[in-house]
Amino acid sequence: MDKKQVAIVGAGISGLLACKYCLSKGFKPIVFDFEPDIGGVWSKAMKTTRLQAAKAFYHFLDFQWPDSVTNHFPTQQQMMDYLHSYAKHFGLMPHIKLNTRVKGISYEGGLASDTWSLWNGIGKTFPPVGKWNVIAEDIQTTTTQVYMVDFVILCLGRFKDVPNIPEFPKGKGPEVFQGHVIHSMKYSSMDHDKAAELVKGKKVVVVGFGKTGLDIARECSSVNGLEPPTTIVYRRDHWKVCDWAPLGIPFSYFYCNRFSELLVHKPGEGFLLSLLATLLSPLRWGVSKLIETYVKKKHPLAKFNMIPQHSFSKDARSCLLAYMPDSDNFFDELEKGSIKLKKSQSYSFCNKGILLDEENAQIEADVVIFATGYKGEEKLKHIFESSTFGEFIAGSPRIPLYRFFKFQLLKNIIIKIGTSPPNIYYLIINVIRECVHPQFHTYHN
Numbered sequence: 025m026d027k028k029q030v031a032i033v034g035a036g037i038s039g040l041l042a043c044k045y046c047l048s049k050g051f052k053p054i055v056f057d058f059e060p061d062i063g064g065v066w067s068k069a070m071k072t073t074r075l076q077a078a079k080a081f082y083h084f085l086d087f088q089w090p091d092s093v094t095n096h097f098p099t100q101q102q103m104m105d106y107l108h109s110y111a112k113h114f115g116l117m118p119h120i121k122l123n124t125r126v127k128g129i130s131y132e133g134g135l136a137s138d139t140w141s142l143w144n145g146i147g148k149t150f151p152p153v154g155k156w157n158v159i160a161e162d163i164q165t166t167t168t169q170v171y172m173v174d175f176v177i178l179c180l181g182r183f184k185d186v187p188n189i190p191e192f193p194k195g196k197g198p199e200v201f202q203g204h205v206i207h208s209m210k211y212s213s214m215d216h217d218k219a220a221e222l223v224k225g226k227k228v229v230v231v232g233f234g235k236t237g238l239d240i241a242r243e244c245s246s247v248n249g250l251e252p253p254t255t256i257v258y259r260r261d262h263w264k265v266c267d268w269a270p271l272g273i274p275f276s277y278f279y280c281n282r283f284s285e286l287l288v289h290k291p292g293e294g295f296l297l298s299l300l301a302t303l304l305s306p307l308r309w310g311v312s313k314l315i316e317t318y319v320k321k322k323h324p325l326a327k328f329n330m331i332p333q334h335s336f337s338k339d340a341r342s343c344l345l346a347y348m349p350d351s352d353n354f355f356d357e358l359e360k361g362s363i364k365l366k367k368s369q370s371y372s373f374c375n376k377g378i379l380l381d382e383e384n385a386q387i388e389a390d391v392v393i394f395a396t397g398y399k400g401e402e403k404l405k406h407i408f409e410s411s412t413f414g415e416f417i418a419g420s421p422r423i424p425l426y427r428f429f430k431f432q433l434l435k436n437i438i439i440k441i442g443t444s445p446p447n448i449y450y451l452i453i454n455v456i457r458e459c460v461h462p463q464f465h466t467y468h469n
Contacts (some may be wrong), residue, residue, distance in 0.1 A: 027052040030170060031158045033126050033407070034179035036064020040107065041084075042177045046113045054171065055116075058125040058158050065184050068102045068209075071216045072243050076235055076347040081276045084110060094227040107196075120138075121160070127168070128159040129176060130409040147388040152337050159409075180409070182400030184209065190396055196372035196379075201379070201392065208236045227388055229378050232395030233258035235346045238354060240393055255364045255387055256372060257378060261332040263319065263339045266348045266355070268372050270318045275347070278311055280342045286348075288341065311336035323355055328365055 030046045032039050035057035056381040061067045076080060076099040087110050094104050107159050111117050133154020158171040187207040192198075201294060204222070220243075229243045232239050233256060244254040265275065278284065287308040289301045316336045325331045339345040346352050354401040357363040366387060368380040377389035396422070 025237075028240070029054065029171075029175040030175040030177060031056065031156065031173040032177045032179060033057075033129075033158075034064065034118070035059070035062040035120050035122070036066070036179060036181055037107070038117060038179035039064070039177075042179055043116050043119055044110075046177075047116075051175075053119050054173070054307030055120040056124045056126050056267055057120065057122055058163060060123055061104075062111055062120060062122070063104050064179075066100060066103045066107065067102075068184065068213045070212050070239060070243060071100055071221070073100045073212075073239050074098065075103060077276070078274065080274070084118050087113060108194065108399075113388055123163045125161045125163055126158060126407060128409045129155070129407055130159075131155075132157060162377060178404070180400065180403045180407070183398050184400075186399040186402045188226050188397045188399050189394060192372055194444060198373055198392070200375055201373045201377070202375050202388075203390045203392065205394070208232070208240060208393060209242060209398070213235070219243070223247055223391055223460075225252075226253045226390035227377070228254045228391045228393065229255050229387055229389040230254060230393050230395055231258070231378075232256075232397070233260075233262065234395060235348070238264075238346060238348060239393055242354060242357060243365050244393075245357050249362050250360065255287045255365050255366055255381070255389075257366045257368065257387070259367070260368050261330050261367070262344045262346060263332055263336050264323070264325075264330070264346050264348060264354070265319060265462050266323060270322075271316055278315065279337075293305070306310070309335075317410070328358055328390045330365070331369070365415070427445070 028284045029053050030053045031041075032042050032053055032055040035055050036042075039055055039057070040062065043053045057064075076097070078096045079093065079098055080096075080207060083089050083106075089098070089106060090109070093106070098106065111120070131154060155172050155174065158173060158174045158176065159168060160171060161168045187209045189207065196354050211222075214222070223244045224247050226248070228241075229247070230241045230244070237256060237258070241254050241256050245408070248254065269275065286297070286300055287304050288297060293301070312335045318433045319336070320326065320331065336345075347426050354363070358365070366380060366383075368382045370381040372379045372381065373392075376386065378392065379385070380387065
């Protein structure tokens, strides 16, 4: 019997995991990635970037970090070395096609009604009707090849490729600015020396207060110091954590365990789970207040007007928590004045820099770097040749979670969209389960 062929788009962490477990189940995977190296976002991360989850909570279950990595928060290079070792150990590289762009995916098969019984939890993983055509282009030779496969796993990632650029009224956008404007995606992909040359001696404004914005601001301040300082412009405060073990307890123990799931109401939950979450709500509130008190006591949030108006738990649940390794010394840079903060709900460009609309103040700038995130769902819209398929997946402004089903219309496909804190264990379980018992096709980890 021929091995079923599985196309995996993306050679980041999710793609490597999917490839490894497809091989372990006897399938024939082929991984496509347009970058020249594996690693996904890590292959383009700044050299100064460090893992924002302690390595004890961010590793493959069957492949531990090497003993040579002694720091709690591995660097970008250590992360890349780890992923390369993983791919080599499990023999994944022969199944990966780098420098290969997937230009389109189309489905050939019967009507949805003909295959519904195969997707109700009692059918076969690979129904006899239908194949996926994956159109892949070799970037170096510009040649195109069509691969016919039985199953598709999209591991595209939300935090790369399609930058989110804020929109401005006519005459108030980057076009009127005399300096240089780039997105964090382009900045991160630069060689370290080239990036330093871009900002050296320049007045730099970083727009955005997430982890990437903080990393870029730190890097710019390390190049320029106090002359001139780096300015961060942002709309609202979010909780920043520099200690991976507040009160001596690893942070993940508070929010990333099975018991913590009982504290949160979930869609479709039964009466008992709903009652339990309600009864335990004081505990959830107490944990949040305990961590808030600890963070405010340890870091000078009040001094720099950085105390959020919402709870710590809200940021933790919404994946808006910025975790900064303790060695980053962000608050030290604030104390010295090499990084300055400017908060404003709206802003615009002028010929010499940024205008803060609320303060009616101008921030002079030579370089403006947008650390404003990505539009990862756009990749899902345009990867399917059928616009209908794209609308099914990315037609809503909300992030499609794992309860978003279209399996009667999209068959033999898993779409992995990762925006939550790293939880590789559940990703592994979901990939195995989907390859063996495909009860739902889109999940969010």
